[in-house]
Amino acid sequence: MISLQTKLSNLVLSNPTILASGILGETAGCINAVAKSGVGAIVTKSIGSVPKEGYPNPTVVELEFGYINAMGLPNPGIDEFEKEIIDSISCGVPIIGSIFASDETEFTYLGKRMEKIGVAALELNLSCPHAKGYGMEIGIDPEIVRKIVSKIKDEIRIPVFAKLTPNTHRLIDVAKAVEEAGGDGVVAINTVKAMSISIDLKRPVLANRYGGLSGPAIRPIGIRCVYELYEALNIPIIGVGGIVTWKDAVEYLMAGATALQIGSAVQKKGLRVFKDINNGLRKFLEREGYSAVNEIVGVAHELP
Numbered sequence: 001m002i003s004l005q006t007k008l009s010n011l012v013l014s015n016p017t018i019l020a021s022g023i024l025g026e027t028a029g030c031i032n033a034v035a036k037s038g039v040g041a042i043v044t045k046s047i048g049s050v051p052k053e054g055y056p057n058p059t060v061v062e063l064e065f066g067y068i069n070a071m072g073l074p075n076p077g078i079d080e081f082e083k084e085i086i087d088s089i090s091c092g093v094p095i096i097g098s099i100f101a102s103d104e105t106e107f108t109y110l111g112k113r114m115e116k117i118g119v120a121a122l123e124l125n126l127s128c129p130h131a132k133g134y135g136m137e138i139g140i141d142p143e144i145v146r147k148i149v150s151k152i153k154d155e156i157r158i159p160v161f162a163k164l165t166p167n168t169h170r171l172i173d174v175a176k177a178v179e180e181a182g183g184d185g186v187v188a189i190n191t192v193k194a195m196s197i198s199i200d201l202k203r204p205v206l207a208n209r210y211g212g213l214s215g216p217a218i219r220p221i222g223i224r225c226v227y228e229l230y231e232a233l234n235i236p237i238i239g240v241g242g243i244v245t246w247k248d249a250v251e252y253l254m255a256g257a258t259a260l261q262i263g264s265a266v267q268k269k270g271l272r273v274f275k276d277i278n279n280g281l282r283k284f285l286e287r288e289g290y291s292a293v294n295e296i297v298g299v300a301h302e303l304p
């Protein structure tokens with residue numbers, strides 16, 4: 001019997017697949033439906049302290065190898081969203097509450113609200129590439145990140161994961177700041193800053209001009225980030241970026257990820273993607289003579 005069970009701090013997942021933030025994690029109806037798909041955990045849409053409309057359309061460009069989105073973090077705010085979590089908290093899989101804020105006080109306020117509602121863990125969005133004053137604008141500065149994680153860890157008990165941006169040369173400095181401040185894990189990566197131009201309209205496609213690239217195009221960037229982080233950190237790494245098949249999942253695990261998030265592939269393949277990846281993983285592990293998924297975490301580092 002192959003075990004797919006994995007552990008992130010004190011959070012135990014029945015399998016390593018997690019729904020990434022921003023994809024179907026917006027309402028109780030969606031969260032409850034995703035919970036039945038075989039997924040190991042669900043990350044909610046990133047939630048702020050007040051409602052936010054996001055950018056005008058177009059907000060998404062579909063490319064042959066992924067998407068560029070600039071949603072602008074639209075969300076109903078924590079007061080409204082609370083009801084959605086309450087109605088989905090017993091869905092059978094752990095819910096990880098994603099939050100975004102502009103400083104440590106607002107992050108801590110949101111973290112405490114999420115903890116009180118009953119989420120299993122927190123994910124700090126320190127990495128959205130297209131929201132003014134939020135996300136990567138603060139997430140590329142190790143000292144700001146250290147302050148945020150440290151204050152949140154002082155005030156809440158559930159595990160805290162920091163979601164990092166690849167849009168920096170200071171990835172390791174930021175990740176070390178998370179670890180030193182008591183963070184329980186890092187999530188790598190959020191989308192890669194990108195843009196697309198309509199040659200007919202002779203202008204950028206997205207209303208916001210710039211957005212974040214996701215999907216298979218960014219997998220090699222995600223793999224590189226996870227591989228580097230594994231060499232530098234002792235806390236768990238959650239790999240995300242371009243995972244579509246079980247082979248992509250194995251690649252991330254071998255690079256050093258303990259769990260995996262899947263976003264764009266849910267849009268492309270539907271909810272069956274979680275079961276497909278888990279079935280493929282199980283068969284691969286069996287064929288290779290392993291008995292548990294954790295046995296392949298980081299094996300690509302064991303060079304002669």
Ligand SMILES: Cc1cc2nc3c(=O)[nH]c(=O)nc-3n(C[C@H](O)[C@H](O)[C@H](O)COP(=O)(O)O)c2cc1C
Pocket residue numbers: 020021022023045046067069071073098125128163189190191213214215216218240241242243261262263264265
């Ligand atoms: C439409 C869309 C909305 C997203 N919204 C969020 C969000 O609210 N918070 C966040 O941390 N990441 C958000 N992301 C980023 C994803 O969670 C993920 O990090 C990224 O898409 C890479 O994974 P993928 O290639 O599997 O999609 C969003 C991505 C997409 C495509």
